[in-house]
Amino acid sequence: MSNLLNEKMPIYEQIRNWLADQIIDETLTEDDKIPSTNEIVTYFKVNHITVSKGVTELVDEGVLYKKRGVGMFVAEGAREKLLASRRQGFVENYLKPMLEEAKKLDLSESDIQKMIDKNGSESE
Numbered sequence: 001m002s003n004l005l006n007e008k009m010p011i012y013e014q015i016r017n018w019l020a021d022q023i024i025d026e027t028l029t030e031d032d033k034i035p036s037t038n039e040i041v042t043y044f045k046v047n048h049i050t051v052s053k054g055v056t057e058l059v060d061e062g063v064l065y066k067k068r069g070v071g072m073f074v075a076e077g078a079r080e081k082l083l084a085s086r087r088q089g090f091v092e093n094y095l096k097p098m099l100e101e102a103k104k105l106d107l108s109e110s111d112i113q114k115m116i117d118k119n120g121s122e123s124e
Helices: 011-024 037-044 048-060 078-104 109-122
Strands: 064-067 071-074
Touching: 011 037, 011 048, 011 078, 037 048, 048 064, 078 109
Parallel strands: none
Antiparallel strands: 064 071
16 A cells, blocks of 8 residues: 555545545646546555545545546536535534534633634744
């Protein structure tokens, strides 16, 4: 397995996210051809079935579409679909747990905002 991948999540999800990230950051845009399954297999040194599963999820979500005999392409509106999904995931996976913990710690909105401001400026 490639050292580009980790053991924290299934490989097919990492490949799906790798492709999704390229669409979100506009490395791949609408109607661009994505790398072939063989190219992805070679790049990550993983099984064809694993790659196909990750790509198929994006097809099922309407992010990619297939041109028979030609390859897979980025669908119209793909970036917006991915951003909406990631934003909802952000709320569920990060924001809600953070707010629950803040409540336990008796932190006010003002306290949280100060922490965000302080830590946001440190990362710039």
